[in-house]
Amino acid sequence: MNTPTVQVPFPRPETPTACRTSPALFTHEPGDTDRERTAKARKVCSVCPLAPTCLTWALANPDEVPTGIWAGTTALQRGILRARLANRLGTNWVTGLAALEQARRKRTAALRTDPLTVQQSRIVHLDREFNGPLPKRIRPLAPEQQAVNRQRLLAALTDKAA
Structure with missing residues (x-):
């Protein structure tokens, strides 16, 4: 087994989570047919505050x-x-994901030590109220995915020309 x-x-977690207090609920082997237990475990995970970081760790390891x-x-x-991440972000997707997570943690820590002033908070609130939420960022494709897409387009163009 590789090291994490x-x-x-x-x-x-600072407090015990359900997966720590009742780990038997979260055991699931390939071919497991106990759908009720699986559904219950997934429901418990859906409300866990650590689910996003847990998923990131599980995907990276x-x-x-x-x-x-x-x-x-x-x-x-x-x-x-994992296959989708590799397809979208390239073969080195773990490094990219780790960099995004580290940047998020730094922003969060900076807000704790240097919070927005009341005036800045009001401006942010008014901006959201009048303009709506910020659009989701469109992340650029990894070079590997760009090459695959280019090959697919060229193949489609040569098929139509023939």
């Missing part, structure tokens, strides 16, 4: 989580998510 990646830290319910996902679902 240090790029994505293991989620360490496939050898550590070959079975079980992690962040409401089964091993099969995590495999599909």
